[in-house]
Amino acid sequence: MQSNFLSNFEKPRLFGFVVTLMMMFMSSTAQSQEIVLTQENELPEKYQTLINPFWDNQVQKGQFSGEQGVKIHTAWIVHPQSKGSIVLSSGRTEGSVKYKEVIYDLYQNGNSVFTLDHRGQGQSGRMTENPDKGHVEDYSFFVADLQQFITQTVLPNSQSKPNLLCHSMGCAVGALYLISHPDTFQKVVFSSPMFGINAPIPQWLAKGILGTQNFFNNVFGSEPWYFPGQGDKQTEPFAGNGVTHSEVRYQQSEVVFEELGIALGGITGGWLKASMWAMNKVAEQAEKIKIPALLLQSGGDTIVANEAQDVVCNSMPDCQLINIPDAKHELLMEQDQYRNPAMTHILQFFEE
Template sequence: MTFEPAPFFKDIANAPQEARAYWATAPDGVRVRLAHYGTPATDTPKGTVLLFPGRTEYVEKYGPAAARFISHGFACVAIDWRGQGLADRQLDDPATGHVGAFREYQHDADLLLELVRALGLPRPLFLLGHSMGGGIGLRSLHRGLPVDAAAFSGPMWGISLPGVVRPLAQVLATLSHSAGFGHTYVPSTKPVTYVLGTDFHDNTLTRDREMFDWLRRQLTVHPELALGGPSMTWLNEALREMRILRNLPPPEIPCLTWVGANERIVDIPTIRRLMTNWPEGTLRIVPEAEHELMMEVPVTRDAFIDAIAAHFSVARRRAAA
C-alpha cells in the first residue's frame, strides 16, 4: 500500500503541529484522504484512536478532539470518507453526498488500518465513531475490526423520522434509486452545506456559538471541503444498512455510547435498544446536548473525550492483565 502526502489545512484545524494527511487509493480505485494527528511524547503510549467521522465531515474538523486524545496518551487518526472532504466525489455535482453502496465505506476503513500499520502507530487500537461514522464503525466491528474497545457519539443506527414517515422514506428512496434518480438530492435537502445554510439559533449540531462559527469559518476559507445534502441512493443504502445492523447481535466488546438528550438527527430509541442488548455496553444521555458532542459546549465536549479516554484506558489494562 502506497501513501502519498496530501493537503492538511492547518490554518483552520486547531490541530497539533505534527498533524499530517495522506492520500490512499481503495481497491475499487477511489482515492480518500487520511490524517495522522500525532503520537504522544511518551515511551508508553496507550494506543491509537481510529476516529470515524460523520457525513459531510473532514479531518480538519477533529483537530481539537485529536489534540485532547493525544494529551491523554493516545495517537489519533481519521479519514475523509469517499464522497466528502477532499476524497474523490462520484457525481458530476460534487455537492451531493453520494455513495453507490454502504459496503464501499469498508474499503476506506481498511485503508485507515493500513495507515496505522505503515506508520507503526501504537497498539492497542480503539474505535470512536460519530454519526454516520458510528454506522460504518458498527459494521466494521462485525467484520472483525481489531480494536479492544469502541465508543460512539450520536451513532447513525437509526435516523430521526416521524413514525408515519419512516416507511414512506424507505419506499421513496428505493423507488428513486431503482428508477434511475438515485443521484438526485433527498427532498428538503440542498447543495448548500448545513452550517452555511442554517442560522446558529436553528441548528441541530451544537449549543456552542463559538464552535458553530469556527465550523463556518472552516468552510468559508476552504469551500472545497463543503458538502450538501445526500442523494436518494445514499438514503436508500443508509436505511437498508441500518435495518441490517439493528437485527445483528451487538459485538462482544466494551462499548460506551453518548447521545445528546436534544438529539434530532439520529434516533434515540434505536440507540437505546441496541445499547440495552450490548453485553458490555453503557449508554449515557447527555442533558440538553445536541448531535455533535465533540463540538458541543466546552464542559460537554471535554467530559465526553475524558470519559472515552478513561473507557479506552480501562479496556487496555484489562486486555493486558
C-alpha cells in the same frame, strides 16, 4: 552504646519525610492522570497559536486509493509516549479538519490519533459530478476503506491494539466494521450514533419514495439525484441549528469547510437507501460486537433516534450507555458543559 533502633527524635523526622514523599508521589500521579481539555473561552486564541500550528506542522496528511479508485484523505499523529491509538470515524458531511480541536485534545492527553475522510465528503473524492451531493452506493465501501487505512497506516504505527471512536454516521460505519472484523479493536466509543434517523416521514413511506425515485433516476438521470427536499449546500446561521449549543465551535467548523471549499449539501436517494440498509444490519447483528463499548447519547438530539441507540446497546454483550442531558447531536463540538463530560468519559474509558 549506639541503639539499633531509631531515637524518639529521629522517628518523627523520618515519618514526616516518608509522608512528604508519598504526598508528592500521589500529587504527581494525579497530575499525570489529569485530563486537560480545550475550553470555549480560550478556543479563538488557542486555534491560532496552538491548534492550527499543531495541525499544520505535526499532524501528517496523506491519501490512498480506496475501493473503485476513490481518493481517500487521511490525517494522523503518533504520540512519542503514546498511551494508545485512537481511530476516529467521523459523521456525515464531516472531515478531519473539523476535528482539529478533538485530535489536539486527544493527543495532549497522551494518545496517537488516526482518522480518514469518508468517501464522498471532506477532502476525499466524490462519486458524483456535483461535489455537494452526499452520496454512497454501499456502506461496504466505507468499511473497506477503513480496513485499508487500518492495515496500511494505523497498525504499523501502533504499539498495542487500537481503540475506535465514532460519531453519528461514522458509528454505523464503525459498527459494521466491528461486525465483520471483530478482533481489530480493543474498545469502541459510539458518540450520538446513527443507528436510526429522526425522519419527518415513516420508514415505509421513505422506502416507497426511494423505489419510485430510483426507477426514474435510472431511466432519466446520468448521476444520483438528491432525495426529495434535499439540495446543494447553503450557509446556515447558528441560531436554530440542531447540532450544537456552542457558537464558537459551530462558526469554526463553518469557516474551515468554506476555506477549503469542501462543504457538503443534502443526501441523495442512494445515500439514504444505503444508510437504511446499514442501520438495519447493525440492529440485526449488534450482538456480534463483543468488545467493550461505550455509547454516549445526546439527550437533546433531534438528528438521530435515541430509541434505536437503546435497542442496539442492549443487544451488545458489553455496552454501557451514558446520556448527556440536553446535549445536541455533535457532542464533541458542544458547549463545555456537555463536551467536557463526554470527552472525559471517552478518555477514561479507553484508559481503564
